[in-house]
Amino acid sequence: MEFSNEHPIYLQIKNDIYYKICKGNLRPGDKLSSVRDYAVEVGVNPNTVQRTYTDMEREGIVEKRRGQGSYVTEDFQTIKKLRDQMAFEQVQLFYSSMTQMGFTDEEIVDQLQCVMKEGGTS
Template identity: 45%
Template sequence: MPEEFDASKPIYMQLAERINKRIIRNELKSGEKLPSVREMAVQSGVNPNTVQRTYSELERMGIVETRRGQGTFVTENKEVIKRIRERLKEEMMSEFVRNMKELGFTLDEIIAFLKDRRQKGEGI
């Protein structure tokens, strides 16, 4: 089933972010082979050229490596994966705090809310 994409951001970047998140969640493990360009295109409902651009961008970033005749694999470099995780955390937390501040919440209120949710065992 084709995936949904945000029209305001290039599809190849959205695919790259989705792959990064799967790596962080350990759904894609170090050294694991990614689907072929054609398979990923069919799964995502996008043009194979878009997937190729996604894989090229991920390779440029050191997140995946292409082995001639074998395919594209998730890096085995734990430091690269750690950097991805930290970057995504920073981006998501910054956006969360920015959104909450736009709604008028102070940083102390945000922290109190998170602590309260944690004490209640609500997934935080």
């Protein structure tokens, strides 16, 4: 995993896990790697991963099971809420970028429809 200097590493790890949940690579009830294993995998201090897991647990996306580890929540409403939130943030970034380039709402919708017709590929 490549980290940027724009955001704290624990947030980048959290977003990566959230993308995996939204995409379905991590499903409700799936066990996350142990803090130590994940830290080795991504090349960070275990404290950074622990902070990430704790943050996700506080948000209700991850559930810690005593003696068993951390798991993706099985609450489908929580997962739906996460997906909706992440979609909104992506659309908001896209919209903000397009308006800053001077595109009107109509032009943005036209461009989006064009991309959708092509199946999202260029």
